[in-house]
Structure formats: structure tokens, C-alpha cells
Amino acid sequence: MRLSVRLMLAMTALVLCTVAALGLLSYANIGHAMVPAGIQRLADQTKARIGGIDALLSTVRNETLAARTFPSHQRIQRAQASGGIDPQDGLAEESARRTLAEIYAGQMTAKPGILRYRYIGVADGGRELVRVDRNTSDRSPRIVSAAELRRLGHEEFFRRGIALAEREVEMTWTRGDPADATTAAPVVIFATPVRTAANEPFGLIVLEVDMRPTFERIRAALSEDTRSYIVDGDGPYLANLREGRIVPTYAAGRWQDDFPALAAALGNKNGAAAVLTAPDGLRVAAVIGLVRFPNGMRAGVIETIAFDTIMAPAKALQSASLIVALVAGLVAVLVSVLLSRSLARPVVQLTAAVEQFAHTGQIAVPRGLSGETLRLATAFEHMTSEIDSATEALRAKSEQLDKIIASMADAVAVIDGNGNRVFANPRCLALFGEAAEIGSDQWSSKYKRFKADGVTPMPDDDSPSSRARRGESFDNVDLGIRQGDDAPLIQLVASARPIENPDGSFGGAVIVYRDITALKEAERQLRQAQKMQAIGQLTGGVAHDLNNILTVLTGGIEILTEGVSDRPALKEVALMVDQAVARASDLTNGLLSFARKQPLQPRSIDVNALMEETARLLRSTFSGTIEIDFRPAPGLWPALADPSQLSSALLNLAINARDAMPGGGRLLLETANVNLDKVYAEQHDEVTPGCYVVLVITDTGTGIPASIRDRVFEPFFTTKAVGEGTGLGLSMVYGFVKQSGGHIEIHSQEGTGTAIRLYLPSASAQGSAATVPAPAAQGGREAILVVEDDVLVRSYVLTDLAALGYTTHAAASAAQAMAMVYDEIEFDLLFTDVMLGGAINGAQLADELRKYRPHLKVLFTSGYGDRVLEQQSVGAQGAPLLEKPYRRADLARMLRLALDGPVGRNSRS
Ligand SMILES: Nc1ncnc2c1ncn2[C@@H]1O[C@H](COP(=O)(O)OP(=O)(O)OP(=O)(O)O)[C@@H](O)[C@H]1O
Ligand SMILES: [Mg+2]
Structure with a gap:
């Protein structure tokens, strides 16, 4: 997301959060203030209503007490006590009753709330003495006739009322008299006793007050959201004003069950308030106001108002806040767009400049920057140019290092702390192959390792890679490796140095391998050449002296033989000596031949023809079990060599081959032209570069064991039984070939066979020497x-x-x-x-x-x-x-x- 957008979003979010927080806070505050205020209002109302009820009932109570003073009560008492006639005024009880009824009726006319007025006597099971009711069509007071008067001694209110002391009033909630339509209303019964002079209970004044008008007034004053219940303090509902059920819901349930929280809050007090869930599920604030009367009756008003109604002002504020927040948000967006653009512009320009630097490596300070951004851009420009030059220097150095390591003649491998190869230079890859992972198991199983002698196996733990992995430092450890049994042995010297991590722990190693195979081979060849030279000199010296002796012997024997020609026995001896000398002479010739000191008569030879002839000779002499094959190369150059010596060399080689194939086999004679180059010449002792004719004699015989391969050219070295070989055959061939300016190679594998290659210099370049026919032997006089x-x-x-x-x-x-x-x-x-x-x-x-x-x-x-x-x-x-x-x-x-x-x-x- 772009910086300007982010800035804009951040600012807008900040403003909105602030407005929302403020709104929420004020909503909560107002809410906190609203609830108590609303409840207080409700409580005040309730108090006023209960006050009205209290005033009414207290008035009626006082009137009830005041009624005791009516003289008719005493007149009735006196008349009864005196047998029906009041002794004081002489009037009959009947008259007193009538007077009292008329007083009662007068009272009722004045007070339309009084439903009934009665005076009940204790005598005759609580028979009414006077009763005035409103059982008339216009609800005017009616004095009930004597016949209609009833016994009420069993009534609860009577029993309780009559037990009261002087000037006490019993008050009781009732539904009125179900039998009397006019009293079927919420009614309070007031009762107070009238006693005799002896303080015996005589009668009970009873007033019944209709509460409907009072309740109706309260109902009319109710506000829209308020509900109001008139309850008996002890539990039952008296009226549900909101629903207009002024006529008793009495015994329809206890308010304590519906408003337990309110009941709990009330305790013994006369008023309480609580926020609770009304029986209909509505959340409301409820208030109860109670009034207690001396004999224990309690009247209560419960008013509830919907919580939402109380919170309405807060709600209104909330909506207002929302609108304000919206407007503020919009303004914030606008302002932040402008602000973020102006703030982000320099940063955007800087970013573009840095991006350009990343792509092109060039950086230009954007125009129009000032203050910190300008300083930042300039510093950055400076820094990039510093980095540029440092990077360039590093790159050049690393390139140089890379070149050095890549062009090293030694194999360099770097392994990490776990022994995995992390680097190998080209020489290393060439030596061990791409796939070889130095140090890995794959690497271990890929090569067989040998000690310096190239034969003794090297334990895995001793290998340079294992030692390097253990963190060892070593120099010039000799080893030979072979990728398979038939693969050539590669001889190496290895050195290693551990690499330390910054914390000093083992972090890997550098291993350097030097291939010394060619060096070892050159050493071997040199040793071999020196040995052959030493033997050659020794042999040559001995042969020379022997030859001198043999010359004398040969001549002497000839003279002796002629001298004893007439004595056969002696002549026989002389001939034997002559033969022995001849054999000695042959032997000396062999030695001279090896010492390259045999007189040679080199000339240009057609090697193919000579080989052909040899092959024919071999076919006629060798047993049929040996197959002889000759493959002449077409266009073969003539070779410069002594033909008779070459023939005998070929015969020697063929005989060796035959001896190596006692059970038969195949002898292959081949020729070819080769050009030995400088490289080959440098690798082989006594070889000069040039054109050569090669003669290859291959057999399928036993092969020459590697251990004696260096010795077969030595004179008198033989593996054959005494009398079967002198060990001079190969020595003579060797001496002859070397003396002829040629070269000889042996390739042999035990159990498979041997190939011997004779390289003779080509005659084409050197011209041929013609042989001269020998003149006949004759003497002279010179x-x-x-x-x-x-x-x-x-x-x-x-x-x-x-x-x-x-x-x-x-x-x-x-x-x-x-x-x-x-x-x-x-x-x-x-x-x-x-x-x-x-x-x-x-x-x-x-x-x-x-x-x-x-x-x-x-x-x-x-x-x-x-x-x-x-x-x-x-x-x-x-x-x-x-x-x-x-x-x-x-x-x-x-x-x-x-x-x-x-x-x-x-x-x-
Ligand atoms: N083609 C071959 N196959 C196997 N071994 C060979 C072969 N040629 C030479 N040798 C080994 O080299 C040894 C030396 O050979 P060399 O020809 O010099 O002597 P020789 O054959 O033993 O005796 P001589 O040739 O004097 O009769 C032999 O004894 C033999 O062990
Ligand atoms: Mg031989």
C-alpha cells in the first residue's frame, strides 16, 4: 500500500477513533446520570401517589374513630341492657338504631367513597345492629331493614376488630362483597370496637371505602411509559392500573414473586428502587412506595418505567454523536488526503530515486526536496557512491581469488561443519567427478583408498576427508584411490586445514589434493631406466672382456683343430671345445645385445613382409592349439632396423607368448604407423618424438604379474624352470629395440594376456642403408x-x-x-x-x-x-x-x- 494512502488511513482512523471514544464516553456518562435521575422521578411520583392513598385512608380511619362518639351507640347499648328501652331517654332500641342508621346514611351521602356503614353487635353471633349500603339504582345510601341484617360473628375482620382495644382501628383490604354488586371493588374495611362501661366489647363500627376513584385518579395521571400496580404490602396485587384492571387482580399472584429484586431492595423500608427485568421480559426501572397503618395493614404502589425511556436522551445524544463522527470522519479524510500527500511526496520521490538506484546503479537527488529529506537524500547519494567503490574493489578481489583457485593445478575442496562439500574447484571436479560429494557416504563408497604403496587398503577413518572432518590439520598425506578394481590407481598427496567459526567452533575444512600419479610414474620409469642402464653397463663390460677371451679361444681352437687333424681323439676334444666356445659366444652376444652393444646393420625393412614370414614360420612350428593371426596395416612405413635382429626379437616374443599359453590360445601379430608426439616422448624415457612403425605381439596367456613387470627385461630374469629359459630373451629384445632408436612397451593383465609393442623408427625420413653382399674369403700380400x-x-x-x-x-x-x-x-x-x-x-x-x-x-x-x-x-x-x-x-x-x-x-x- 502506498505511503500516502497509509498516512491517510492512519489519520482518518485516528480522528474516527477519537470521535467514537468521545461519543461512547459521553453516552456512558449520560447513561450513568440518566438512570438515577429517571428513578428519582419515578420515586417522587410513587411517593406522591402513596401519599394520596395514605391521606385518604388516614382520614377514613379518623372518621371511623370519630364515629364512636355518636350517642346512638351508647343508647342502643343502654336499651339492650335495660330490656329494650333506654332508661335515660326512654326510647326503644329500635329508635336508637334508626337514628344511628340515619346518621350513617348522612355520612355516606357526604362521602360517596363510603360503600357501607355498619354497626355489628357482639350479641347474637355478631348480628348486625345497623347497616347502610348503596344497594340502590342511583347508589344513594339505603338503610337496610331489620329482616336483612345478618350474623357476621364468623368473619375474620369481625373477630380481629372486636378483639381490639379502645381507640384502635382494624384495616383490611378486601374485594368487597361479591354478593353486593356495589361493593365488588377494591375496598378497605375499617373496624373499631365500642365497649361497655365495664370495658366489655359490645359492638363493632365497620366502614367500607371504595378505592376505585383513588386508583382511577392515579391511572389518569400515569405517563405513557409508566406502569403502575397497587399492591397489598403483604403480597397480593390490588390493581394493575396500566391495563385498567382496577377491579381486583387480587390473589392473582404476589408482587414479590414478580419483582424479587425490588422486594429484596425494600426490606423493612417504605420505599425502594431497582433496575430489573419485568415479568413480561422488558427491562425496566421499578420503584415501590409503601405506607403502613397502625394495625399492620400496608398499601403499596409499584411503578415501572422502560429502561429505554430513561435512556432516551442518551440515545438521542448517541445518534447526534454518530452524525458528528461521520462529519468529522469526512473532514478528516479530506484533511488527511491533503496532508498525507504533502508529507509523502518527498518520501515517494526518495523511494523512486532508490528504486532507480537498485535498477540502474545511478542515483540522483530528487529536485524540490528540502530540510531533512534533502539531507537524507544527499547522505544516501554519498553512501551509494562509497558502496559502489567498495563493491567494485571487493568484486575485483573476489574475481582474482576465483581465478586463482580455478586455475590451481591442485584440487581444492571445502567442506562445512557437517562434512558436506560446499566448494570444489575445476581440478577437484575433474579428479573426483561432478557427483562426488567429498565427505559424504556416497564419496566414501565411490573410491577405494590405499596407503602410499598403492596396495595396502587405507581404513576409512584414516582418509584425509575423514581426518579433515574431525578438524585435524595435516600436510602431505600420501594415498592412492581407485574407482573400481580395474580402474587405474590415482596417487595423491592431501593436506588439510580446519576452518574456525567466529565463536571458535569447528566450521569446516579446506582440503587440497595434489595428483602425483604422473610424478610417481616418472619416478618409477627413472628408477627402471637407471637400473637398466646400470645392468647394461655391467653386462657390457663383462661381455667385452669375455669377447676378447673368446676371440683368442676361437682362433686358438681353430689352429689346434688343424694341428690335431691326424689324431681323431684329440680332434674330437678340440671340436667339443670349439662348440662350447661357440655357445659362450652366443651368450656373450645376447648380453651385448641387451647392453645395446651388439653390432647392428640397420636398413630399411618392409616390416609387414618380415612379420608375414615370421607368422608362417610360427604356424609351422607351434602346436595347433595356438591360433596365429597376422593383421598387417596397409601403407605401413618402412622401418629402420637390423632385419635379422628384428626377426630373432619377434621369435623371442612369440616363444614367450607360446610359453605363456600352455593350454593353447591366440597369438596376434599386428603392425601400425604411429606418430609419437612430444608429450609422449616426455612421459617416456629415451623416446624421441617422430614417426614410428609399431609391431604388436598379443597373446591370451597367463599375463605378467604386476610385481615382476619391472624386472622382465633384466638379463637372466626368468620365471621358467632351470634349463627351460635363460632369462635373456626379453633383455635382448629390449637392448635391440633401444639400440635401434626405438621403444618398447608391455601391457599385461594377469589371467588375460600380454601385449608387447615394439616401436621402430620409420626409415622414410632417414633413408635406407643397403646391405652389401659379402665378398669371398681370400688372403693377400699387403x-x-x-x-x-x-x-x-x-x-x-x-x-x-x-x-x-x-x-x-x-x-x-x-x-x-x-x-x-x-x-x-x-x-x-x-x-x-x-x-x-x-x-x-x-x-x-x-x-x-x-x-x-x-x-x-x-x-x-x-x-x-x-x-x-x-x-x-x-x-x-x-x-x-x-x-x-x-x-x-x-x-x-x-x-x-x-x-x-x-x-x-x-x-x-
Ligand atoms: N608373453 C608373456 N606372457 C607371460 N609372461 C611372460 C611373457 N613374456 C615374458 N614373460 C615373463 O618374463 C620372463 C622373462 O622372459 P625372457 O624372455 O626374458 O626369459 P625366458 O623366456 O624366461 O627365457 P629365455 O627367453 O631366455 O628362454 C619369463 O620368464 C616370463 O615369466
Ligand atoms: Mg623368452
Whole structure:
């Protein structure tokens, strides 16, 4: 509701309330004054009426007493006492009676209210002596004849009257004589005794007075609203004047029963008033006035007046007040409309300005304001601009905070005091999902939690969310979570801080989770790589020395075998030794292969064709329970690798797969082109981004348990029984792939199978190296400078070279060789070990000597096929390389290749 309307209503209501209150108050006051006044008026009337009755009856009473003095009473008495004749005047009783009757009649003529006049004697059962009544047509007095006189000794009034003392009067209400039509009216009987000289009762003077005229006068004077009853003080009604029932309602009921409140108020008094409900249900004010006569008779007048009549003036005032209130109300409405408008206008303007501010953020002080409203508006304007700048600062700060938290790499969750999540940043949602309610039961059941090792289950109570809910503060608690048994393990570190409410109670907590899965994986890979490198170095060193020994053994055995060719038993032994050496040589090759130090001859290979061939070979050798499937990728790039080594790697993997499927299964060979990007390269050790050809060998075998997955590449690690596996298969594959610049991955699940992926660099980018057919082994006459630090090998080589017809010079180190060259010895070819003890290696020696002999021909030999060295030094020079251990035929062939070929031509054995 609008302010002006409210003001208007309030003012109008105020005025109306005031007028109404005043009206009510004056009505009540006037009412209070009216009632007593009305009652008083009524009481005064009543008093006057009862006064009239009293006056009449008292007069008649006095007259009754006065009648005793009539001499005829004594004359009758005397006549009776003297036998019928009064001794004093000598007249008969009869005469005295007549005289008395005439006196009575005279009295009655003078007083029309007297209905009957009698003198009743005690003698003869209370026989009337004289009676005058009005039993005539004109109601004139009539003296009743002697014959009509009656005995009345039994009458109540007679018995009571005759018992009275001298000068006492008995008064009684009566209805008159029903037998006498003239007396059928409310009547008062007056009786007083006449006594003899001896104070014996002789007779009773009896007067009967008709009260009707008196009552009639009262009735005539009654006002419209007044009712009037004449009552016997003892109870019965005598007349109901309002209804005109002047003729007795006598014995029709007792007034005390009809007006009990009045009777109670009266008590022993002569007058009383009360407000009560009349027998007819009307609310009235009632007054009683009473008069008592000496012998006990009481006469009463009860007058009632309707309460409404008394209150009429107050009612009139009430109506007047109503009209005044109405007029006042109207005036109030008018005034309040004007007033409220002028009062509300500034407030309305201010309100509009504030509303405008709420919608547009702009505020303008309304024109036309003055006083407090102007000050208020100006203050408000000032306040809004302050709030604006404060809000803006807050908003900027909160936005900045939001951005910081949203862009955090860590997951941030905030829980409230009940453990419900109240905030989660995007990283948190990404990690735990939208639906995850941290701290809730749903959250607890959604994840399995593990301790730092990723295997030991973490009790619910120890979880970071539970601890945070208990208000604990902690840092860097390691845990792993898994959403299901097959889901990957996510490794996290969690920290939490409780948040306190202003009253110091626990209000929630901030939990920060950092995903360290990648970090842990990188750590694992690094450890693995370091381990493999360490093993590789160890293995490489051992294999190198073994190779030198084996070279000597191989050559020595050949010479021995030739030497004992005529002694079969010894030749047999020599052959056995030769075989053993050959096996040792294989083993050393395996080790070298793992140590990535095996001499490789990489070239561009059609991997699909090679795989096809392998698959065919496997189908013919593996038992029928293993199904072999090959799925070549169309348009496969050529790969750069050593084909024979790749074949043996594939065979190794296939054999492993077969061994893992003793009950049969499926072996799937696949190829594909992939591009390993930078991200992948960064995540995996020793991987350079680029194009790769992938070979996937999948089996449905037992799978590799996670616990040994990191160890399968280690040389001599095997789970197979003694004699069934050496544990070199995967090591060789690993070394070969790594040495070829590739990469290997194992995916395995226990009970399901294993997939091994070999990534070989694509040859398309690097160009292919063609293989050179091996020339036939033959000797020669040229001079050879042999540089070999191992004395056993050197002497063996020199023997072999001599056997092939060459002239030889020998040096034990690069320094010694250079000294010989400076001395200008004659030679056609430098045959040098790549790895020489000392500061200068074989390749550097060759470089040095070429300064003097630019066309120097070189053949390198190495048992330490260091890939780096090979590529950087030997490979760069383009000279052929002879791998240790070698047989004389290999030596002869490579020498001829080096001597006959152009300088810088590259080849390998
Ligand atoms: N496809 C595979 N399925 C199940 N386990 C495998 C598989 N390939 C390798 N392994 C496990 O890796 C171990 C090492 O394999 P590796 O080829 O290096 O050695 P080996 O097969 O035991 O012996 P070798 O190959 O020298 O005869 C095996 O003993 C075997 O436990
Ligand atoms: Mg194997």
C-alpha cells in the first residue's frame, strides 16, 4: 500500500477513533446520570401517589374513630341492657338504631367513597345492629331493614376488630362483597370496637371505602411509559392500573414473586428502587412506595418505567454523536488526503530515486526536496557512491581469488561443519567427478583408498576427508584411490586445514589434493631406466672382456683343430671345445645385445613382409592349439632396423607368448604407423618424438604379474624352470629395440594376456642403408698395421694375418702406432680395435693418421659395440667394422673388403 494512502488511513482512523471514544464516553456518562435521575422521578411520583392513598385512608380511619362518639351507640347499648328501652331517654332500641342508621346514611351521602356503614353487635353471633349500603339504582345510601341484617360473628375482620382495644382501628383490604354488586371493588374495611362501661366489647363500627376513584385518579395521571400496580404490602396485587384492571387482580399472584429484586431492595423500608427485568421480559426501572397503618395493614404502589425511556436522551445524544463522527470522519479524510500527500511526496520521490538506484546503479537527488529529506537524500547519494567503490574493489578481489583457485593445478575442496562439500574447484571436479560429494557416504563408497604403496587398503577413518572432518590439520598425506578394481590407481598427496567459526567452533575444512600419479610414474620409469642402464653397463663390460677371451679361444681352437687333424681323439676334444666356445659366444652376444652393444646393420625393412614370414614360420612350428593371426596395416612405413635382429626379437616374443599359453590360445601379430608426439616422448624415457612403425605381439596367456613387470627385461630374469629359459630373451629384445632408436612397451593383465609393442623408427625420413653382399674369403700380400691393446688377441690376429699371407706390423696402443707411422713404416691398411686403452681410441687414431696419409684404408674391430661410438666415429668415417669374436674367414673377407673397396666405404660383418 502506498505511503500516502497509509498516512491517510492512519489519520482518518485516528480522528474516527477519537470521535467514537468521545461519543461512547459521553453516552456512558449520560447513561450513568440518566438512570438515577429517571428513578428519582419515578420515586417522587410513587411517593406522591402513596401519599394520596395514605391521606385518604388516614382520614377514613379518623372518621371511623370519630364515629364512636355518636350517642346512638351508647343508647342502643343502654336499651339492650335495660330490656329494650333506654332508661335515660326512654326510647326503644329500635329508635336508637334508626337514628344511628340515619346518621350513617348522612355520612355516606357526604362521602360517596363510603360503600357501607355498619354497626355489628357482639350479641347474637355478631348480628348486625345497623347497616347502610348503596344497594340502590342511583347508589344513594339505603338503610337496610331489620329482616336483612345478618350474623357476621364468623368473619375474620369481625373477630380481629372486636378483639381490639379502645381507640384502635382494624384495616383490611378486601374485594368487597361479591354478593353486593356495589361493593365488588377494591375496598378497605375499617373496624373499631365500642365497649361497655365495664370495658366489655359490645359492638363493632365497620366502614367500607371504595378505592376505585383513588386508583382511577392515579391511572389518569400515569405517563405513557409508566406502569403502575397497587399492591397489598403483604403480597397480593390490588390493581394493575396500566391495563385498567382496577377491579381486583387480587390473589392473582404476589408482587414479590414478580419483582424479587425490588422486594429484596425494600426490606423493612417504605420505599425502594431497582433496575430489573419485568415479568413480561422488558427491562425496566421499578420503584415501590409503601405506607403502613397502625394495625399492620400496608398499601403499596409499584411503578415501572422502560429502561429505554430513561435512556432516551442518551440515545438521542448517541445518534447526534454518530452524525458528528461521520462529519468529522469526512473532514478528516479530506484533511488527511491533503496532508498525507504533502508529507509523502518527498518520501515517494526518495523511494523512486532508490528504486532507480537498485535498477540502474545511478542515483540522483530528487529536485524540490528540502530540510531533512534533502539531507537524507544527499547522505544516501554519498553512501551509494562509497558502496559502489567498495563493491567494485571487493568484486575485483573476489574475481582474482576465483581465478586463482580455478586455475590451481591442485584440487581444492571445502567442506562445512557437517562434512558436506560446499566448494570444489575445476581440478577437484575433474579428479573426483561432478557427483562426488567429498565427505559424504556416497564419496566414501565411490573410491577405494590405499596407503602410499598403492596396495595396502587405507581404513576409512584414516582418509584425509575423514581426518579433515574431525578438524585435524595435516600436510602431505600420501594415498592412492581407485574407482573400481580395474580402474587405474590415482596417487595423491592431501593436506588439510580446519576452518574456525567466529565463536571458535569447528566450521569446516579446506582440503587440497595434489595428483602425483604422473610424478610417481616418472619416478618409477627413472628408477627402471637407471637400473637398466646400470645392468647394461655391467653386462657390457663383462661381455667385452669375455669377447676378447673368446676371440683368442676361437682362433686358438681353430689352429689346434688343424694341428690335431691326424689324431681323431684329440680332434674330437678340440671340436667339443670349439662348440662350447661357440655357445659362450652366443651368450656373450645376447648380453651385448641387451647392453645395446651388439653390432647392428640397420636398413630399411618392409616390416609387414618380415612379420608375414615370421607368422608362417610360427604356424609351422607351434602346436595347433595356438591360433596365429597376422593383421598387417596397409601403407605401413618402412622401418629402420637390423632385419635379422628384428626377426630373432619377434621369435623371442612369440616363444614367450607360446610359453605363456600352455593350454593353447591366440597369438596376434599386428603392425601400425604411429606418430609419437612430444608429450609422449616426455612421459617416456629415451623416446624421441617422430614417426614410428609399431609391431604388436598379443597373446591370451597367463599375463605378467604386476610385481615382476619391472624386472622382465633384466638379463637372466626368468620365471621358467632351470634349463627351460635363460632369462635373456626379453633383455635382448629390449637392448635391440633401444639400440635401434626405438621403444618398447608391455601391457599385461594377469589371467588375460600380454601385449608387447615394439616401436621402430620409420626409415622414410632417414633413408635406407643397403646391405652389401659379402665378398669371398681370400688372403693377400699387403702390409697391415695391427693396433690391439689385448696381447692375447694381438698375437692371435698376427698369427691369422700371417697365415693369410699378409705382412704385419703390431702396436699395443694408439701412441705406439702413431710413433711407427711417424717413423714411416710401410703399410697398406690400418686394422685397429675401436676401444684402445689410453687417451685415443681407434677411430681417433685413424683420423690422426689420415693427416699424413689421406688415402689410408682402415678396418675397425670391436667387441664393445658401443652404439654411440660406432655412429659418431666409426660410422662417420665410413670404414668397415669387424665384430669380435670373429673367425679367420670373417677376418679374411673383411680385410679384402677394406683393401679393395674405396676409401670411406662403410660395411659391417
Ligand atoms: N608373453 C608373456 N606372457 C607371460 N609372461 C611372460 C611373457 N613374456 C615374458 N614373460 C615373463 O618374463 C620372463 C622373462 O622372459 P625372457 O624372455 O626374458 O626369459 P625366458 O623366456 O624366461 O627365457 P629365455 O627367453 O631366455 O628362454 C619369463 O620368464 C616370463 O615369466
Ligand atoms: Mg623368452
